[in-house]
Amino acid sequence: MSHNTFGHLFRVTTWGESHGPAIGCVVDGCPPRLRLSEADIQPWLDRRRPGQSRFTTQRQEPDRVRILSGTFEGLTTGTPIALMIDNVDQRSKDYGDIAERYRPGHADLTYDLKYGIRDWRGGGRSSARETAMRVAAGAVARVVLGPGVTIRGALVQLGPYTISRDRWDWDEVARNPFFCPDAETAAAWAEYLDGVRKAGSSVGAVIEVVAEGAPPGLGAPIYGKLDADIAAALMGINAVKGVEIGAGFGAASLHGEDNADEMRAGNDGIVRFGSNHAGGILGGISTGQPIVARFAVKPTSSILAPRLSVDREGHEIDVSTKGRHDPCVGIRAVPVGEAMIACVLADHLLRHRAQTPDAPTEARLPLDFRQV
Amino acid sequence: MSHNTFGHLFRVTTWGESHGPAIGCVVDGCPPRLRLSEADIQPWLDRRRPGQSRFTTQRQEPDRVRILSGTFEGLTTGTPIALMIDNVDQRSKDYGDIAERYRPGHADLTYDLKYGIRDWRGGGRSSARETAMRVAAGAVARVVLGPGVTIRGALVQLGPYTISRDRWDWDEVARNPFFCPDAETAAAWAEYLDGVRKAGSSVGAVIEVVAEGAPPGLGAPIYGKLDADIAAALMGINAVKGVEIGAGFGAASLHGEDNADEMRAGNDGIVRFGSNHAGGILGGISTGQPIVARFAVKPTSSILAPRLSVDREGHEIDVSTKGRHDPCVGIRAVPVGEAMIACVLADHLLRHRAQTPDAPTEARLPLDFRQV
Amino acid sequence: MSHNTFGHLFRVTTWGESHGPAIGCVVDGCPPRLRLSEADIQPWLDRRRPGQSRFTTQRQEPDRVRILSGTFEGLTTGTPIALMIDNVDQRSKDYGDIAERYRPGHADLTYDLKYGIRDWRGGGRSSARETAMRVAAGAVARVVLGPGVTIRGALVQLGPYTISRDRWDWDEVARNPFFCPDAETAAAWAEYLDGVRKAGSSVGAVIEVVAEGAPPGLGAPIYGKLDADIAAALMGINAVKGVEIGAGFGAASLHGEDNADEMRAGNDGIVRFGSNHAGGILGGISTGQPIVARFAVKPTSSILAPRLSVDREGHEIDVSTKGRHDPCVGIRAVPVGEAMIACVLADHLLRHRAQTPDAPTEARLPLDFRQV
Amino acid sequence: MSHNTFGHLFRVTTWGESHGPAIGCVVDGCPPRLRLSEADIQPWLDRRRPGQSRFTTQRQEPDRVRILSGTFEGLTTGTPIALMIDNVDQRSKDYGDIAERYRPGHADLTYDLKYGIRDWRGGGRSSARETAMRVAAGAVARVVLGPGVTIRGALVQLGPYTISRDRWDWDEVARNPFFCPDAETAAAWAEYLDGVRKAGSSVGAVIEVVAEGAPPGLGAPIYGKLDADIAAALMGINAVKGVEIGAGFGAASLHGEDNADEMRAGNDGIVRFGSNHAGGILGGISTGQPIVARFAVKPTSSILAPRLSVDREGHEIDVSTKGRHDPCVGIRAVPVGEAMIACVLADHLLRHRAQTPDAPTEARLPLDFRQV
Numbered sequence A, B, C, D: 001m002s003h004n005t006f007g008h009l010f011r012v013t014t015w016g017e018s019h020g021p022a023i024g025c026v027v028d029g030c031p032p033r034l035r036l037s038e039a040d041i042q043p044w045l046d047r048r049r050p051g052q053s054r055f056t057t058q059r060q061e062p063d064r065v066r067i068l069s070g071t072f073e074g075l076t077t078g079t080p081i082a083l084m085i086d087n088v089d090q091r092s093k094d095y096g097d098i099a100e101r102y103r104p105g106h107a108d109l110t111y112d113l114k115y116g117i118r119d120w121r122g123g124g125r126s127s128a129r130e131t132a133m134r135v136a137a138g139a140v141a142r143v144v145l146g147p148g149v150t151i152r153g154a155l156v157q158l159g160p161y162t163i164s165r166d167r168w169d170w171d172e173v174a175r176n177p178f179f180c181p182d183a184e185t186a187a188a189w190a191e192y193l194d195g196v197r198k199a200g201s202s203v204g205a206v207i208e209v210v211a212e213g214a215p216p217g218l219g220a221p222i223y224g225k226l227d228a229d230i231a232a233a234l235m236g237i238n239a240v241k242g243v244e245i246g247a248g249f250g251a252a253s254l255h256g257e258d259n260a261d262e263m264r265a266g267n268d269g270i271v272r273f274g275s276n277h278a279g280g281i282l283g284g285i286s287t288g289q290p291i292v293a294r295f296a297v298k299p300t301s302s303i304l305a306p307r308l309s310v311d312r313e314g315h316e317i318d319v320s321t322k323g324r325h326d327p328c329v330g331i332r333a334v335p336v337g338e339a340m341i342a343c344v345l346a347d348h349l350l351r352h353r354a355q356t357p358d359a360p361t362e363a364r365l366p367l368d369f370r371q372v
Helices: A038-048 A092-098 A108-115 A121-126 A128-145 A170-175 A183-198 A226-235 A248-253 A333-355 B038-048 B092-098 B108-115 B121-126 B128-145 B170-175 B183-198 B226-235 B248-253 B329-355 C038-048 C092-098 C108-115 C121-126 C128-145 C170-174 C183-198 C226-235 C248-253 C329-355 D038-048 D092-098 D108-115 D121-126 D128-145 D170-175 D183-198 D226-235 D248-253 D329-355
Strands: A011-016 A022-028 A065-067 A081-086 A150-158 A205-212 A240-245 A263-265 A271-273 A291-297 A307-310 A316-319 B011-016 B022-028 B065-067 B081-086 B150-158 B205-212 B240-245 B263-265 B271-273 B291-297 B307-310 B316-319 C011-016 C022-028 C065-067 C081-086 C150-158 C205-212 C240-245 C263-265 C271-273 C291-297 C307-310 C316-319 D011-016 D022-028 D065-067 D081-086 D150-158 D205-212 D240-245 D263-265 D271-273 D291-297 D307-310 D316-319
Touching: A011 A128, A011 D022, A011 D081, A022 A128, A022 D011, A038 A065, A038 A128, A038 A333, A081 A128, A081 D011, A108 A121, A121 A128, A128 A333, A150 A170, A150 A183, A150 A333, A170 A183, A205 A333, A205 B248, A226 A240, A226 A291, A226 A333, A226 B226, A226 B240, A240 A248, A240 B226, A240 B248, A248 B205, A248 B240, A248 B291, A263 B307, A291 A333, A291 B248, A307 B263, A333 C329, B011 B128, B011 C022, B011 C081, B022 B128, B022 C011, B038 B065, B038 B128, B038 B329, B081 B128, B081 C011, B108 B121, B121 B128, B128 B329, B150 B170, B150 B183, B150 B329, B170 B183, B205 B329, B226 B240, B226 B291, B226 B329, B240 B248, B291 B329, B329 D329, C011 C128, C022 C128, C038 C065, C038 C128, C038 C329, C081 C128, C108 C121, C121 C128, C128 C329, C150 C170, C150 C183, C150 C329, C205 C329, C205 D248, C226 C240, C226 C291, C226 C329, C226 D226, C226 D240, C240 C248, C240 D226, C240 D248, C248 D205, C248 D240, C248 D291, C263 D307, C291 C329, C291 D248, C307 D263, D011 D128, D022 D128, D038 D065, D038 D128, D038 D329, D081 D128, D108 D121, D121 D128, D128 D329, D150 D170, D150 D183, D150 D329, D170 D183, D205 D329, D226 D240, D226 D291, D226 D329, D240 D248, D291 D329
Parallel strands: none
Antiparallel strands: A011 A022, A022 A081, A065 A081, A150 A205, A205 A291, A240 A291, A240 B240, A263 A271, A307 A316, B011 B022, B022 B081, B065 B081, B150 B205, B205 B291, B240 B291, B263 B271, B307 B316, C011 C022, C022 C081, C065 C081, C150 C205, C205 C291, C240 C291, C240 D240, C263 C271, C307 C316, D011 D022, D022 D081, D065 D081, D150 D205, D205 D291, D240 D291, D263 D271, D307 D316
């Protein structure tokens, strides 16, 4: 029940602070004899890296990952994989102002209330910098899942503006600075976010992650349900305030017959669904359909606009955060959300085959299990 | 990492199926010398009990709980508390029709795909009957939290119809069959749900749970965050498709300055907030404000209206579920949601004091921690 | 990290006290579609049952086990298996004397110091009665391991008297009241233990458990080593003070060349060893050889002979325990030790195939793994 | 249930191989505001460091530890503490001979059988080099336990030669290269081990660790017993084949009245014991007496003397290991054993105060607990 570890069989422990010498993680439980090198991890980190557009923080971090253990001659050995990234662009002085002050909406106050001490430089452990290691671990998880599983995320709402699902184009995601699947909306967002940024404000967002190709059977009821683990994984990302699966909150308004995903067996015997309100998960177990999750990110708490607050001594103050911050942390949350889903799926893949090694990898009928 | 256990220090393991001889749970890690008897648990079970109005299933289960271990002369001993409820009103024959058929939106298919076998009587392990034990465990958790912590839930949306927050009255919750805090809306819902029920349909809902009086400091970043654990706990309840904390998905549309909960120190030095968009949690740690969580429940999958589906052999069929079902499972999810929050808070209370035994129980400034 | 649960994927939670209404356990993570009924469990319980000879406690408990969940039509379903045994022969009045007194060598004092309360009737939770549920869980573990794995235990030392290994006969174990594999020694023990019993004294013992047929590869370095898990499992049995694997403490006196288990590949390519000082485990991983563990049980603490002690108020007293006690608790520890080894092996079997599903089930050379 | 993590609330994850770029660990759950710097850790590492006498491996590793996270201005922050040591004296070529060969008594074969791959350089992950991180983590654990708890180890047997307990002098432990508390025996061992070393052989040993000052109440029955956790922690050290607590295997030969540790309350009300056969633990819970554990280490497997074995292709070969090895790995196991006990105690201290925050820190009678 480590506070800084998640997963059970595919297990990730992260460490490090925003302005310490380095950040890192240990990925444990990875199967052996998988091809893995830094080149499998770096591209995913590059997608999350700050400073790539005017819409993210200008902190310059190359985020070069090194594998320090767990591989031999380019293959995983089954032993723990240690990954490390040096911090190179710390500017602690930017944060001197907030050493004794609590930014509204930030973890400053609660870390002090819990621990009685905090590394205030750049938010210390509460900084989103930690999410780089989630992305690194997610890259290893993708290797575990193999090429048959695709996990892709996109920004579907920025502030109050949502995309048009009719224009959804996965290829577009890589072409704009928002991971937006709708080119037209992306252009509108650019203009909108420029205004937000210049006003010293910030704005929230909604991200959607879709995992295709995962086998049926992942998830272990009652308290290891796949959707419950996804919910924890996404809610635990910095600034996330909501998570939904499939139809999500919209399902509350539906009638039973509209929410039902009707089934048919194809010529190949594989179960196909007429819709996917379930988001690929029924009873906490994957169906073989695409797994669809969304999460809401609140606006960045560190803003130039002054807000009323208190300091450590209880004095009433105004807080205005300078530093270098993302006007919308939701943007860089896209690769982080993908990584968390990848880690959850890898963990459940291992858990599933431990208990049910002969379970089918496709939803093919008739089901013909033998008694063991 | 048991599949059927949740919590870390306050830990609940449940067992049992809808139509087996009994259901039960083991609550482990409970502090010793707390006054506990069946009378502390039964009232919470009675709130969840089926058959109390025409809007819930007509299955008649007295749900009498027995304590089989872990107490001595009316006090907890620190050893595991075993709770058990006999099943008395099983009618398995109602379910013979679905032994080989997969109801859309139900766990029938996925249990078969994962395990190759399922107890189809009443949904077996996937039945919401299991949630009775969550409520029982939640009652123990309330004893651990003590009288200073109040956890209350309410139905805030039924189908497309939401309550008016201006009319919110906690006392009203106990007066209508919906746990609705708004009398006027409750009346409207009764009419609406009668129509749904008579049409053989079902509908979804949204529940809000508010925990007041919890101390600051609960929650352990990065992967034991209070909101992440709440998200898992609520998403793991049957039929839940979305979870949000505080402003939730609404936060995505806000600007940073509007989402910021400004702070002031009162004359007593206690931090007070001008708003609670955070839902009482910052950086995964409780602030001392009310903890506010909402979750969305999909419409009941077992409906009379026929839907297209397949059977175990792959034949295409129509499914229409008779049995005895709730037209809106969201209603009875209210006490379940409360119980899950209670369990999560009790677990985090124990975790918190393990690592930081001298942390303050109020958000009182100035903070004056000693070096240990 | 539940205090009353062990195992990770094959996971056992026990509850209940010596003189409560019942004792029970929940076995979680069991693979589905295994044939399992009470008849698979009862015979193992019968071996441990008290009152079968004059050398064990005269408490009469039929120890009838009931399966309350987790099976359907005689097969496991993959959901938690709840097992329960009613307590029928409680005589709490026997224990009134020790309600406020601390027996030397017993858990009376430490339970009070830790919890400030204890169910003193029959030792409450600290009673060896709890081990019945270990034996029940062990029976399920044997089903998981399958008929190819044999786990047998024997008493190899009683008080200062050890068996002769030259006369070791597994069939003899069932023929005497000591689980002794050496008929001649068993006869001598009977005479010796009668003397001990009549003197109101007690004596210790050493048990050896041998598991044959387990595949190589079980155990997960560095902190999930098979021998470390066996050590915890055996040391956690009531009254155990020592555990050793293979040559054990004797290995300390050996030279490297004498301790080395030399290897040869047979005509079938399977590695065979010239000896088994390792006890079937190298580097925390099973070799495929028989797994050999021994554990030492101290003499029963509850004895008629009076000892100096204190009561709850600090008064100096003499303690003499009447009740019904085993003159050598080591005897009935034999089936308990077997059960613990079975549970550890079942857990590791599941863990092993989660991470390395294509690992060989025999130690056959040449090793020809594919890159995944 | 990570394979490479131990502990529950005070939790240690290690990574790294003998001949990789570095080894490291993450210590999670450490309470905040404890003074901690490299200077608190380095001295313990220096005691374990190789190459300090002719009786340990001649590999030269300065073992300089760096703290990479989890402290701020010299105090712990409650966030994970990452520790790292660079490997500087790898000589992989020494091991080319064993890349395809299996040394008897070594983990070579089992790693290959389990993982199908192994980093054979210096034993890779199975190397005792990993134990440096245990010692580093143990140093942090000592800070958690505070100056009131003293944990000291000593070599009490080397090969067949045991110390004289009459001559036990803790100060002597630091004065000889064996951590031997008996100067006379240390001198004899030097002569004996020189002979063993020159013969290309190796020998086993027994280590005793004594923890004084730990409060009563540590340990959580039934499956989190202090002695069970100690057994796992010690058995999991490289080459360990046996563990015992207090009287250990010797208890098997005792009568109940001889094994009983009689109690008396002193003038201060504190319970005092006439003996310590229990080794400070009753019912899995600490009594407040010194905690005494012993463990047996087998002779080093890597020896010059040739032994029969097989290679990866199944060919029969002779194995003779050159490299740089300890003639008795038991010597350097002393600080490792101390560290493991420290980690277990720190973990249980946190676990204990989570469940029973008002438990007494001394065994003082009368016990006067309040009902909560």
